[in-house]
Amino acid sequence: MSSTFLGMPATPPRSPYGTGNLRGDRKFPAAAHDELRNEQLRRNLGKATHTIRAKRLNVTGELPDWEQLRDAGSAIKTDTMNRLPELLEQLEQQVTERGGTVHWARDGVEANEIVTRLVRATGSTEVIKVKSMATQEIGLNEHLESAGITPYETDLAELIVQLAHDKPSHILVPAIHRNRDEIRQIFLKEIPGVDPRLDNVPAHLAAAARAYLREKFMTTKVAVSGANFGIAETGTLSVVESEGNGRMCLTLPDTLITVMGIEKVLPRYQDLEVFLQLLPRSSTGERMNPYTSMWTGVTPGDGPQDFHLVLLDNGRTAALADRIGREALNCIRCSACLNVCPVYERAGGHAYGSTYPGPIGAVLTPQLAGMHAAKDDPNSSLPYASSLCGACFDACPVKIDIPSLLVELRHQHTEESGTTAEKLAMKAAAGVMKRPKLFTAAQKAAELGRVLGGRDGKISHLPPPFNGWSDSRDTAAPPKQSFRSWLASDEGAATMRAAADEYDRNQQEEEK
Amino acid sequence: MRIGLFATCLGDTLFPEAVKSTAVLLARLGHEVVFPPEQTCCGQMHVNTGYQREPVPLVRNFAEQFGDPSIDAVVMPSGSCAGSVRHQHEIVAERYGDAALRAGVATVKTKTYELSEFLVDVLDVTEVGAYFPHRVTYHPTCHSLRMLRVGEKPLKLLRAVDAIDLVELPEADSCCGFGGTFAVKNAETSTAMLQDKMRNIATTEAAVCTAGDSSCLMHIGGGLSRIKSGTRTLHLAQILSSTRTSPYVLTEAVR
Amino acid sequence: MTTARATVLGRVRDALALAPTQDTTIPRDYRTGRTLPDDERLALFTDRLVDYKAKVHTCTAARTAEVIAQVLDGLGARRIGVPAGLDEQWLGAYDGDVQQDSADIPAPRLDALDGVVTASAVGCAETGTIFLDGSPDQGRRALSLVPDLHVCVVDLSAVEVGVPEAVARLVPERPTTLISGPSATSDIELERVEGVHGPRTLVVVIRVDA
Numbered sequence: 001m002s003s004t005f006l007g008m009p010a011t012p013p014r015s016p017y018g019t020g021n022l023r024g025d026r027k028f029p030a031a032a033h034d035e036l037r038n039e040q041l042r043r044n045l046g047k048a049t050h051t052i053r054a055k056r057l058n059v060t061g062e063l064p065d066w067e068q069l070r071d072a073g074s075a076i077k078t079d080t081m082n083r084l085p086e087l088l089e090q091l092e093q094q095v096t097e098r099g100g101t102v103h104w105a106r107d108g109v110e111a112n113e114i115v116t117r118l119v120r121a122t123g124s125t126e127v128i129k130v131k132s133m134a135t136q137e138i139g140l141n142e143h144l145e146s147a148g149i150t151p152y153e154t155d156l157a158e159l160i161v162q163l164a165h166d167k168p169s170h171i172l173v174p175a176i177h178r179n180r181d182e183i184r185q186i187f188l189k190e191i192p193g194v195d196p197r198l199d200n201v202p203a204h205l206a207a208a209a210r211a212y213l214r215e216k217f218m219t220t221k222v223a224v225s226g227a228n229f230g231i232a233e234t235g236t237l238s239v240v241e242s243e244g245n246g247r248m249c250l251t252l253p254d255t256l257i258t259v260m261g262i263e264k265v266l267p268r269y270q271d272l273e274v275f276l277q278l279l280p281r282s283s284t285g286e287r288m289n290p291y292t293s294m295w296t297g298v299t300p301g302d303g304p305q306d307f308h309l310v311l312l313d314n315g316r317t318a319a320l321a322d323r324i325g326r327e328a329l330n331c332i333r334c335s336a337c338l339n340v341c342p343v344y345e346r347a348g349g350h351a352y353g354s355t356y357p358g359p360i361g362a363v364l365t366p367q368l369a370g371m372h373a374a375k376d377d378p379n380s381s382l383p384y385a386s387s388l389c390g391a392c393f394d395a396c397p398v399k400i401d402i403p404s405l406l407v408e409l410r411h412q413h414t415e416e417s418g419t420t421a422e423k424l425a426m427k428a429a430a431g432v433m434k435r436p437k438l439f440t441a442a443q444k445a446a447e448l449g450r451v452l453g454g455r456d457g458k459i460s461h462l463p464p465p466f467n468g469w470s471d472s473r474d475t476a477a478p479p480k481q482s483f484r485s486w487l488a489s490d491e492g493a494a495t496m497r498a499a500a501d502e503y504d505r506n507q508q509e510e511e512k
Numbered sequence: 513m514r515i516g517l518f519a520t521c522l523g524d525t526l527f528p529e530a531v532k533s534t535a536v537l538l539a540r541l542g543h544e545v546v547f548p549p550e551q552t553c554c555g556q557m558h559v560n561t562g563y564q565r566e567p568v569p570l571v572r573n574f575a576e577q578f579g580d581p582s583i584d585a586v587v588m589p590s591g592s593c594a595g596s597v598r599h600q601h602e603i604v605a606e607r608y609g610d611a612a613l614r615a616g617v618a619t620v621k622t623k624t625y626e627l628s629e630f631l632v633d634v635l636d637v638t639e640v641g642a643y644f645p646h647r648v649t650y651h652p653t654c655h656s657l658r659m660l661r662v663g664e665k666p667l668k669l670l671r672a673v674d675a676i677d678l679v680e681l682p683e684a685d686s687c688c689g690f691g692g693t694f695a696v697k698n699a700e701t702s703t704a705m706l707q708d709k710m711r712n713i714a715t716t717e718a719a720v721c722t723a724g725d726s727s728c729l730m731h732i733g734g735g736l737s738r739i740k741s742g743t744r745t746l747h748l749a750q751i752l753s754s755t756r757t758s759p760y761v762l763t764e765a766v767r
Numbered sequence: 768m769t770t771a772r773a774t775v776l777g778r779v780r781d782a783l784a785l786a787p788t789q790d791t792t793i794p795r796d797y798r799t800g801r802t803l804p805d806d807e808r809l810a811l812f813t814d815r816l817v818d819y820k821a822k823v824h825t826c827t828a829a830r831t832a833e834v835i836a837q838v839l840d841g842l843g844a845r846r847i848g849v850p851a852g853l854d855e856q857w858l859g860a861y862d863g864d865v866q867q868d869s870a871d872i873p874a875p876r877l878d879a880l881d882g883v884v885t886a887s888a889v890g891c892a893e894t895g896t897i898f899l900d901g902s903p904d905q906g907r908r909a910l911s912l913v914p915d916l917h918v919c920v921v922d923l924s925a926v927e928v929g930v931p932e933a934v935a936r937l938v939p940e941r942p943t944t945l946i947s948g949p950s951a952t953s954d955i956e957l958e959r960v961e962g963v964h965g966p967r968t969l970v971v972v973i974r975v976d977a
Contacts, residue, residue: 011781012782047957072793079791082790088779089776103771106775173957175955202955203962210964213964218874236939236940244966247964248912272934273934274797276930277797277930287893288947290965291945294942294945295942295943297940302870302942303909321782321786323787326786
């Protein structure tokens with residue numbers, strides 16, 4: 001029975017505080033401070049993001065109907081959210097009818113417990129994993145390890161991150177912050193029995209990962225995956241990948257456990273015709289990713305005979321309850337917004353402190369986990385980690401208006417924050433500017449501010465909170481006269497008259 | 513046409529030369545330029561920083577100042593302020609305004625233009641009789657590029673300027689890192705973006721970096737001044753209003 | 768005690784009640800139902816396959832066995848796996864060892880094969896994609912995955928122009944694998960490198976009259 005029948009609808013809860021990987025331990029500016037000083041990181045990110053930008057533009061430019069596909073993708077996701085209850089029930093029914101078992105998890109803690117229980121029931125102490133944002137979000141690996149189960153990440157970038165005891169910094173390429181030399185060093189140090197002559201050629205590094213994981217694929221009885229799409233109409237699940245590690249995990253083990261956020265459902269099988277065009281071109285900049293697997297429940301004689309689908313909330317319903325913010329749930333995790341974001345490019349993914357970095361992370365993370373869960377919640381800084389340049393909105397294959405969502409979350413933050421010095425300053429500024437006379441007086445005062453400028457008319461030091469600005473920028477001292485004073489002056493009137501006269505003169509000449 | 517000139521609070525107070533140039537340019541093209549005297553600020557900084565209650569009187573004042581039906585078009589030398597009027601005023605009005613404000617905002621929104629789109633789209637001119645014999649590179653500001661979609665319009669205007677040496681800015685569409693209070697709240701990330709922008713500007717060896725927003729130019733210009741660059745910043749309107757008879761006198765960038 | 772299912776579904780309904788939705792119509796103005804003449808479809812499909820580093824051979828149906836044997840010999844493949852339902856004649860000209868697959872053969876034994884020959888269900892020209900759906904001539908998914916060489920026979924009549932046209936031909940409940948070139952990764956500096964866990968060599972034999 002749904003609580004809507006019990007009376008007033010209740011606001012759904014966020015992901016429980018202190019669980020999973022949806023909150024860093026520092027605010028964005030503090031974390032970015034350190035990341036910005038890492039020259040290697042800056043170079044790695046700059047190179048990778050520029051490479052992928054060009055590729056994405058090439059393959060999206062190839063399709064004359066790209067905008068129509070985006071419109072369709074956006075509308076399908078919005079329609080999905082509007083009909084989420086019935087679609088989830090339909091998905092559950094279809095998966096169950098085809099021999100799968102569906103589990104529901106209110107939050108990451110519950111999902112972790114479900115997966116651990118399912119793995120234990122198989123008797124296996126190891127699982128192979130397909131790259132999955134949902135299981136990163138809930139910290140499944142850490143939970144499995146604490147339960148004595150060893151998770152092996154099989155995606156190359158996830159493997160690099162896991163071997164380096166590092167954290168992912170990108171949705172698609174979690175090791176984007178590492179270059180080939182660093183990866184070589186990690187492999188030499190962490191892969192048992194690796195050829196010590198391994199060089200930094202990407203193909204050779206990939207071959208080393210292939211050799212290392214081959215035996216795991218052949219022998220491990222349980223796999224854990226996420227899902228890119230779950231089709232309500234047919235119960236079909238889909239994983240989009242490149243390396244074949246996904247196919248290995250989805251095909252060879254006896255048991256497959258798929259953890260899927262409830263927003264990943266799609267209404268119809270036909271909808272794949274849209275998303276199989278939008279996703280690969282937006283994410284890796286390929287016309288199609290090398291491999292996509294689609295499976296429906298259990299197929300006798302082919303693949304895992306024991307299939308479990310875990311449907312995860314973990315704050316998604318809290319986001320859904322926000323009229324504006326819910327648009328972030330339309331995200332298909334392509335990472336195009338990260339790749340075009342000037343802030344992400346400089347600060348890197350770790351500065352966001354969440355499984356979901358970049359522009360989409362800045363609007364998704366605070367909604368899933370909240371931004372006022374503790375005093376000075378680091379998540380409250382995320383909506384401000386953007387210059388609102390809008391590159392993310394243009395790149396988004398499902399047209400999520402990320403800049404508008406950021407502005408909305410900023411508003412929610414100021415509304416929650418009570419009276420702050422900034423709010424008082426904003427009130428004061430608006431108080432002046434809503435009274436034209438006061439505004440004009442303030443301009444006169446600003447003109448007096450010329451004395452702040454040095455001999456060259458520049459201000460080179462400003463007090464906090466503007467010292468960060470003046471550390472690297474001069475500020476021109478205010479001019480002698482505002483525009484309105486000039487316009488009201490004899491000089492202004494004469495200039496405007498002369499301009500109008502010039503037009504008249506030109507007209508007369510043309511007539512001649 | 514009867515054009516209501518919105519000076520923008522920043523332009524009016526700190527960068528009056530860009531607004532003067534806009535006024536002169538429009539008058540020279542034969543239009544009546546009116547300056548509703550009680551205008552102040554569009555409230556963009558408030559909204560972008562997360563404040564939507566505080567700018568309600570500013571939004572109201574804007575709608576009142578420019579709602580006059582005798583004003584055919586509202587023109588401003590700023591892509592971001594035009595973006596604010598066209599996209600944010602209704603958000604504020606919907607949430608915290610009354611029916612009158614919502615109606616006022618809707619009316620003004622449809623006749624509000626950034627300078628370059630007004631010239632090219634509404635007046636249908638690209639050749640404005642300008643003369644500017646210097647090497648210039650153009651930075652498309654984010655809100656003009658992606659919120660207003662001005663596209664090639666400013667470049668069309670610049671290409672038609674007599675004697676100009678227009679050079680393409682590498683990675684032009686990357687944000688300069690300003691973003692209003694972003695440059696204060698995330699000053700270091702903003703600086704990293706600014707440094708890359710300045711590096712790209714340096715490769716053009718341009719005497720002038722121009723754009724359609726005084727705010728972004730304040731940011732870029734502040735950085736260029738600090739590193740004692742040979743390139744200075746100038747608003748697009750100042751180039752377009754420079755003529756053979758009354759040319760803009762380009763002083764050396766202060767080193 | 769309330770189940771997690773009831774709680775989550777209740778929250779979803781509450782969320783939609785708290786912030787009511789607006790009806791959405793889905794614009795499907797993108798290209799669908801496209802057709803192209805055989806030669807153009809073949810050219811496009813081949814171009815895209817080659818671009819993503821697949822090796823492509825074209826032949827008539829009558830020459831299937833000959834071309835497959837040439838391909839396998841050329842790559843030095845001596846032990847080949849085939850799905851149980853593959854047309855026996857396709858391996859008629861091949862003199863190496865042919866192992867017919869069955870569900871009880873464990874994966875490590877597939878790893879000992881030099882390669883695998885399968886048919887396919889559908890192709891997509893615009894993306895250079897082959898769709899396998901587990902039909903008897905394509906076999907279980909492990910078979911076309913574990914060996915390092917996949918020789919895949921595609922009939923030109925099954926190659927559609929684009930993704931919507933190809934997806935329309937799929938049978939949803941079948942385990943379906945989309946293959947676009949050999950396995951690859953972009954995980955190192957976002958540069959594409961071919962060859963990770965899936966077959967490192969993909970050979971596509973397009974039968975132009977089938």
